[in-house]
Amino acid sequence: xxxxxxxxxxSLWVFHMSTGSCNNCDIEIIDCLTPRHxxxxxxxxxxxxxxxxDVLLVTGSVTRKCIPRIKRIYEQxxxxxxxxxxxxxxxxxGMYINSYNCPLPLDKVIPVDVYVPGCPPRPEAMIAGIVKxxxxxxxxxxxxx
Amino acid sequence: MSDILYLIIYGFVxxxxxxxxxxxxxxxxxxxxxxxxxPPLLQxxxxxxxxxxxxxxxPFGVSKATFLSAPLLGLASVALVSTLLWVNTxxxxxxxxxxLVVVLYLLTIPSMSMMIGGFASRNPLxxxxxxxxxxxxxxxxxxxxLAVFVPVIKGGFSIKLGELLSFQAQNxxxxxxxxxxxxxxxxxxxxxxxxxxxxxxxxxxxxxxxxGLLIEYSGSSLAIFKVMKNMLLCTLPLFLIVIFFGxxxxxxINALYSLLKYIGILFxxxxxxxxxxxxxxxxxxxxxWGPVMVLAILAVVLAFKGL
Numbered sequence: 001x002x003x004x005x006x007x008x009x010x011s012l013w014v015f016h017m018s019t020g021s022c023n024n025c026d027i028e029i030i031d032c033l034t035p036r037h038x039x040x041x042x043x044x045x046x047x048x049x050x051x052x053x054d055v056l057l058v059t060g061s062v063t064r065k066c067i068p069r070i071k072r073i074y075e076q077x078x079x080x081x082x083x084x085x086x087x088x089x090x091x092x093x094g095m096y097i098n099s100y101n102c103p104l105p106l107d108k109v110i111p112v113d114v115y116v117p118g119c120p121p122r123p124e125a126m127i128a129g130i131v132k133x134x135x136x137x138x139x140x141x142x143x144x145x
Numbered sequence: 146m147s148d149i150l151y152l153i154i155y156g157f158v159x160x161x162x163x164x165x166x167x168x169x170x171x172x173x174x175x176x177x178x179x180x181x182x183x184p185p186l187l188q189x190x191x192x193x194x195x196x197x198x199x200x201x202x203x204p205f206g207v208s209k210a211t212f213l214s215a216p217l218l219g220l221a222s223v224a225l226v227s228t229l230l231w232v233n234t235x236x237x238x239x240x241x242x243x244x245l246v247v248v249l250y251l252l253t254i255p256s257m258s259m260m261i262g263g264f265a266s267r268n269p270l271x272x273x274x275x276x277x278x279x280x281x282x283x284x285x286x287x288x289x290x291l292a293v294f295v296p297v298i299k300g301g302f303s304i305k306l307g308e309l310l311s312f313q314a315q316n317x318x319x320x321x322x323x324x325x326x327x328x329x330x331x332x333x334x335x336x337x338x339x340x341x342x343x344x345x346x347x348x349x350x351x352x353x354x355x356x357g358l359l360i361e362y363s364g365s366s367l368a369i370f371k372v373m374k375n376m377l378l379c380t381l382p383l384f385l386i387v388i389f390f391g392x393x394x395x396x397x398i399n400a401l402y403s404l405l406k407y408i409g410i411l412f413x414x415x416x417x418x419x420x421x422x423x424x425x426x427x428x429x430x431x432x433x434w435g436p437v438m439v440l441a442i443l444a445v446v447l448a449f450k451g452l
């Protein structure tokens with residue numbers, strides 16, 4: 001693993017995009033920044049622009065209106081970048097699975113690296129998801145050697 | 146030859162290292178004030194190295210030269226200002242006529258470079274941020290000049306940084322008198338706006354205009370802007386120490402005093418940042434042209450009276 005990747009793992013900047021979620025997952029994301037779970041310890045911060053981000057965190061069942069937009073956002077992310085799907089809706093569309101408005105789950109639209117299940121996932125689950133992401137990045141970089 | 150060494154070693158390397166430490170200190174103190182743990186010591190370095198290793202995207206239809214040279218312009222001007230300040234701190238004899246004026250001009254260029262980058266990036270939110278930054282410059286620049294004018298009056302109308310320093314070494318610091326205290330209060334509020342910290346961070350408000358000026362920057366160009374901002378955290382307190390508190394000295398016990406001065410000013414800036422909400426741009430303009438301006442004029446009048 002080279003210097004670049006070590007630095008990347010120690011400062012993952014997260015951009016959060018809601019594709020029609022019920023706001024429950026979004027509140028749980030803010031929970032990660034509170035004193036109890038403080039993810040700034042690991043160098044993670046929420047950023048306001050996708051151009052600054054390393055991780056695209058997607059919540060919500062991907063609606064018809066959102067599909068072109070999530071594709072554009074994904075294309076604008078500077079690489080290397082990773083996608084985390086969060087909550088039951090973006091994993092499998094949850095209770096909207098038969099809705100006319102949610103034709104595809106997220107991983108049929110853009111490639112997803114890590115799934116965090118739950119409705120909403122607890123902050124501990126989110127941190128576990130990020131640990132999974134870090135291990136995945138490490139494993140792929142060692143596989144390349 | 147030695148001048149180039151000053152530029153590279155003191156102007157860039159030392160300032161950047163102190164700036165990284167200051168940036169970590171700022172994030173750590175912010176975290177502790179909110180009962181959090183905060184990032185590790187090397188966090189600013191990790192951020193910069195990571196950004197340097199990422200892809201640099203240039204938006205469609207943008208002048209590449211303007212967009213990518215704006216961060217370099219800001220970095221160069223900050224490095225020049227800190228070189229001038231370090232040269233005068235270490236060797237007051239090396240001053241020249243009007244270097245205070247040069248420093249004041251160069252201190253505006255970081256904000257200018259961010260404005261150029263913002264307008265060049267062809268994004269409505271970045272243009273909004275740039276226009277807010279412009280209004281902010283128009284509002285804080287005059288009180289800042291008046292506050293800097295106070296040491297000039299007290300130092301016998303000298304516009305040499307080195308002479309101001311040696312005057313303070315003989316006759317006591319300018320920050321001691323009534324006019325000095327008032328001018329220092331004005332100057333620290335203006336410095337807060339110059340760094341872009343919370344009460345006056347309207348130009349890059351993350352929750353309203355999602356990054357503002359820097360919204361389209363990514364990869365190494367964003368890294369250069371981050372380095373520039375970290376260096377400003379070293380340069381601006383150093384400037385305040387030079388004109389109000391007699392500069393830094395590194396012999397014996399004076400080294401401890403110098404450290405205390407720097408950390409004290411930095412801590413004051415951080416506490417102001419953490420105890421205030423963001424003001425709206427019209428409130429910021431009214432604040433600087435109203436109460437701060439009155440304070441600055443009062444300080445100048447008191448300085449003329451010899452207080």
